[in-house]
Amino acid sequence: MQFMLLFSRQGKLRLQKWYVPLSDKEKKKITRELVQTVLARKPKMCSFLEWRDLKVVYKRYASLYFCCAIENQDNELITLEIIHRYVELLDKYFGSVCELDIIFNFEKAYFILDEFLLGGEAQDTSKKNVLKAIEQADLLRSVPLHGVIQPVSYSAWCELASQHGVNQPVSYSAWCEPASQSVSMV
């Protein structure tokens, strides 16, 4: 895999992970181009497209698009499931993940991704093992320094979200529904 992008239906980039060396300028250009291309596609279209000399595999979960660029000999279907497994991991960790979780805990989203994919290849595909690694880290994290620290929970963010006047985050089960339900959060 060469890179992975997460962006919203409004085209806001939520996460970017590059597995090949590129300049910032080039990254921005690629992002702009791909976001535009993918957002222009209709719901029932296929999840793969040829783009430059790469293959792009994308899938929409609620308001978020997950988009991976893979090389020509790579397997599209298994890449779709890489995306799904990552969503499952996020969901398990945050408990019904939503776009807001990823915005406010962007660093966690990166940590989880690093435990799952490294250098663009799957490090471990077992959900249990990946989560174990993250949990271990969280255990270390809670070594008291500034009091007891816990990972952010779903309910905590619902609270924060309502404070700031944002809609209820969408639960995981809604993510897995067909995108045509068009749940918007922002």
Place this chain on the structure above:
Amino acid sequence: MPAVSKGDGMRGLAVFISDIRNCKSKEAEIKRINKELANIRSKFKGDKALDGYSKKKYVCKLLFIFLLGHDIDFGHMEAVNLLSSNKYTEKQIGYLFISVLVNSNSELIRLINNAIKNDLSSRNPTFMCLALHCIANVGSREMAEAFAGEIPRILVAGDTMDSVKQSAALCLLRLYKASPDLVLMGEWTSRVVHLLNDQHMGVVTAAISLITCLSSKNPDEFKTCVSLAVSRLSRIVSSASTDLQDYTYYFVPAPWLSCKLLRLLQCYPPPEDGAVKGRLVECLETILNKAQEPPKSKKVQHSNAKNAILFEAISLIIHYDSEPNLLVRACNQLGQFLQHRETNLRYLALESMCTLASSEFSHEAVKTHIETVINALKTERDVSVRQRAADLLYAMCDRSNAKQIVAEMLSYLETADYSIREEMVLKVAILAEKYAVDYSWYVDTILNLIRIAGDYVSEEVWYRVIQIVINRDDVQGYAAKTVFEALQAPACHENMVKVGGYILGEFGNLIAGDPRSSPLVQFNLLHSKFHLCSVPTRALLLSAYIKFINLFPETKATIQEVLRSDSQIRNSDVELQQRAVEYLKLSSIASTDVLATVLEEMPPFPERESSILAKLKKKKGPGAVSVELEDGKERGELNGGGDRGGDAAIAASNASTPSPSADLLGLRSTAPVSGTTPSAGSLLVDVFSEAGPSATSAGVNDDGFLSSAPPTVASEDPAPPLPESDELLNKFVCKNNGVLFENQLLQIGIKSEYRQNLGRMYLFYGNKTSVQFVSFNTTVSCPGELQSQLNVQTKTVEPLVEGGAQVQQVINIECLTDFIDAPLLNIKFRYGGALQNISLKLPVTINKFFQPTEMAAADFFQRWKQLSQPQQEAQKIFKASHGMDTEVLKAKLLGLGTALLENVDPNPENYVCAGVIQTKAQQVGCLLRLEPNAQAQMYRLTLRSSKDTVSQRVCDLLAEQF
């Protein structure tokens, strides 16, 4: 101690993020960010030492700002400080910042590397993993230099934790991809390969990515992985869905690992060991069988995972291309997917079938799905799927279905998406050319193409149709007629005008007999489009007009009037003005003879790769650089490139038009013989290297010299000439360029030019294989008395011809006196150890030294009578072996090198020609009369010359041509 909320401990960060999200405008956002940056800057610069928590918080804010798309140029030092913290959360944020905002400051890198080194040797697995993740994320050369030696050790050490092994394997992969020279596996190779046997599936999953990459680069060193991979795969494939616990994904056992194992095997040929191969074939069969079983879950994840394995298995089957049974099963399976309700599966099936179509075992099986694929092209709602369908139609096209496929693609073009039109046009053009049985179909197809999608017809496409029409005399009349009809449409595309202008300018005479397309009608038709066209097209039309003056003297006054008009001769465009002035002058002062010479029909184009194919390759893939070069040359050549020069005025006009492709002036006869430039040579090289032998079949003039097996003669003596060499020689009596010989290994192309008694021939030897020819040696010899009749000089060629490469040889020929036999060309080389020894006749015939002579009827008859001695005449009566089409006959007689005299013979059906054969010793005048009898399908050919041997030889040569 700062207050910490129950959140993640970085309330400040959460508040900042909310603030940004609440910004109503971009300006407000930037303002908020700048405020925050100023705040952070002051904190970092402040006298008060920041505690770890604050540092972490601010570094995290910087990271967030950077990820929003703003530049960050500070904070690196604070991040590096965090790295050396022994609190995990701080370290983790420090590493994240470094991974995302890599900085090339060398001092900083030294500090980072130091921190990484400490963590790697900490023996704390979580710290080690963090450090490895950072190396893998950054992957810079500096890091490779520092750690490429250490990481393999961590990877294979017995006491390394599994999670660390996994990170180490992928970290090493990233370093290897970035700096392969720094990652030396050497002593570790076998232990790394044995990770495939590791008990921990996660370790195997990570390690196999590394092994696959290393194997593809050094297959020999890693070849022991094949049997290990097969047995691992076999265990997974035969396991029940619950055996692998958490590695079972939606009832599919270890789909990622299975795909990667199948992918690894694609780095190698089929296993040689029978047992291993048997086990693998069993696995592949099981995977194919499972595809037929009812699904264990309705979830799309289940079917995706299962089919991911299936497609990877099919890729492996295609890669081996040796198991007809599996290939056909794969094809049938894909055939089922073609009608699946999942768009993704239809897309992948079309894509995968494309590669199946190129296997000899499954090509026919793929073809059975043609209707489904055509239907997909018409009905799929997603353009990317339609694109795959078009690709597959292109791949499955062969002689048997070309007409149907081309017709479908043409009709699809009318409604095709703009994004794929250009590529579709190229594909149609290539298929039409490659599988053209009769060239009138080809011309129809291309003209249709221009009509339907004129905007997308690139220069290459219309250049190519002109190349082909010029090189194939049997289609010229038809092309002129068709293009004339196409131009009748009230609105026709400018590309059509270009083709029309060029073709009518060259071959308008072929349809001028019909009063409905008389010269003046043709001219008026072309000129009616003139004002709607762009400058380059107008320039081309002007050249067509001057050609008209030569072809049809009766149009001279009208055309001169047009050229003389202010809108031409005073045109603000300098190129148009210059052409108008020069053509006007040329037409008024030059004698008919000079005009005829200057405006002679374009010589055939040298054989070469279709420029369209090159263009498609350029669109499609890498290696574009060489193709681009090729393109440039091609364009140059198309304008008459190598053959031009001479007349100063026209040379000047050429110089000022680098490419508008408008030059109809092929000044072959006035060109200096030294005007070399067959860049065609280098063009062909690319054909062979990029596309393999199949691409050459796109060449136009392969006159059906079907490949015959190379005669493998053990002796070093030159082999006797091939039995077909006389026939090959006959092909070149009336033309100078083309493919002389072709078999599976070698292609020989010829380009030649003659002036007076001198000739120069370029031979192009193309190696069609991927293996080099060694001891490549060619000799030209003049047997018997030919030695004293011809003087032939050759330059030796390089003894090595690389696979796919082409070498050129120049041969200079001087005709001393008239001759009958042809020089012999012997080619010897070793291919894979076996000596190849081929002898051919070089197509140098006496008529090549003809100089055409124009004369009036009276002169002709006077000379005819002078040559009345019986031995001066040679006559043959023979049956027509080709069609008796007037235009074809004329073209052949002109190709012979003589002048075709009009209005000489009282019977207009007959042809009369005159020419002088130039030899060093003497000039031999030669008169010719050809009387066709259409009813009897017979000819009578009479030759008279001052020398009996010449009469006889020319008569013999020519009699074979009709």
